[in-house]
Amino acid sequence: QKFGLPVASKDESQDLCFLGDGDYRRFLREYSEKASASGPILDTAGNELGQHQGLAFYTIGQRKGLGIASNQPMFVLRKDVGRNALVVGTRDQLGRHLLLVRDVNWISGEAPTQPIPAQIKIRYKARRVAGMVEVLADGRTQVTFHDPVFGVTAGQTAVFYDNDKVLGGGIIADTDNNSTDKIGSILKIEPILKR
Structure with missing residues (x-):
């Protein structure tokens, strides 16, 4: 309030406070084509089950809102940034x-x-x-x-x-991606914002 910030009177939040309206999906679509680029949803065998709407819009462990049909509940296991693929599987695989x-x-x-x-x-x-x-x-x-x-x-x-x-x-x-072997390469995070 001392500095006249519009978010000063808002309750504490874990959201992105600088967005104002809190719509991070809109923000990412507007500022990052890479984060909001659609791509394949794959099962652990590599079969394509559908298309995702951008890796940034999914979280590890997410079950709802995947937009795929399956005879058992499917969860997000990992995001393959290199292939822009969302990998899903069963709860046991998670x-x-x-x-x-x-x-x-x-x-x-x-x-x-x-x-x-x-x-x-x-x-x-x-x-x-x-x-x-x-x-x-x-x-x-x-x-x-x-x-x-x-x-x-x-x-x-x-x-x-x-x-x-x-x-x-x-x-x-x-x-470990559910294996007992030593862990493979470390995910390298690259900047995704255009500006």
Whole structure:
């Protein structure tokens, strides 16, 4: 209010406050052709099930609004930015056992030298889940969950806890795509805005 900003009197929000009307879809269509470009919706076998309206309009774990017909519920598993493809699958395929975290800040100032048990939180309102946290030789941190975790998304924050004590946290870089092998290449985010 002191600076005369029109959003000063609005309630706190997790939305993009600078948009005014809050219509991020309109904003992306107007300012980013790449983010709103349609492309194929694929199942995990590579079969095309339909067309998406732009990768930016879907979230990992989303089930509703996909516009595809299936004999079982389908969920967004990942976004293949290189092919502009939305990959969908069953709830079982959505579960992740492993993720990599980059840019980790350890509250103690020292990264652990051995794998440690921890509770991991992968979203703001998510519950903590049990797992093991291990710093890899390349500096990234690997999290292995005891049970599959759903809705893990690259770019979100992962925070590690020891009960009420925060151990550290960083940015989720990649997931295992439901395999037990080492994680493949890290998703590289490129700027998508035209201006």
